Amino acid sequence: MKETRKVVPGEEVAEVEEYIPAEGTYEEDGKVLAALYGELELDTEEKTAVVRAKNPMTNLHLGDLVFCTVSDVRASMAICEVISVEGKKRELTGDTNGTIHVSKMSAEYVQDATREMRPSDIIRAKVIQVRPSIQLTTAGPHLGVIKALCRKCRRPLVRVDKGLYCNNCERPDYRKLSDDYAAVEF
Ligand SMILES: [Zn+2]
Structure with a gap:
């Protein structure tokens, strides 16, 4: 019997005692977590937890500079949706959901990704996978x-x-900024 549902990266999908992490999943602190966006398959006979990419046929390339909207931020990563490729008229197809691991956010050490980005921020990022x-x-x-x-x-x-x-609230804030913050057409 197979149970399926949609999952996002970092989402807990099973306990390690119940299911073996397989394709598209990994183990952390006794839990099986999804490594990518997709469809979770818990195989109750084989006892495996697999996440199959929802739509892997993206036309993004390694090294592309992309504009994205941040959709969710956790301590360990930010999840975002790629809007466009900078300087290219390329129409994006397939999966446009990307993740930025906390270790890839800044050249400096970042302990908590939620300090660097927030949902609804627009970012420029580089495709590394x-x-x-x-x-x-x-x-x-x-x-x-x-x-x-x-x-x-x-x-x-x-x-x-x-x-x-914020000039309106007279309140300071913080982000991992690009050097051309607020001066970009995207
Ligand atoms: Zn404000």
Whole structure:
């Protein structure tokens, strides 16, 4: 018997005592977690947990610079949707969901990804893996957040020194910024 459902990277799909991590999954702290976006298959006979990529036929290439909307951020990673490839008219097909692991966010050590990016931020990232899942990096001065809104009033945050500021709420904020924050057409 096979049970299937859609899962996102990092989502807990089973206990290690019950299922063996297989294709598209990995083990962490006694749990089986999804490594990519896709369809989870828990095989109750073979006792395996498999995640099959939902639509692996993306036309992104290694090294592409892409603009993305951040959809979810956890301590260990940010999940985002690729909107377009910078400088190219290429129409994106297939899977456009990418992940940025916390270790790939900045050239500096990042302990908690939720400090660097927030949902609805627009970022410029570089594609470092295409299959089986899209992996991105924002390490580098020209990569990172290019547009961010105040979490309270939803107005654009402005850059001040190395951080961000909401003039409306008179409140500072922080992101892993690209060097051309707020000055990018995308
Ligand atoms: Zn505000």
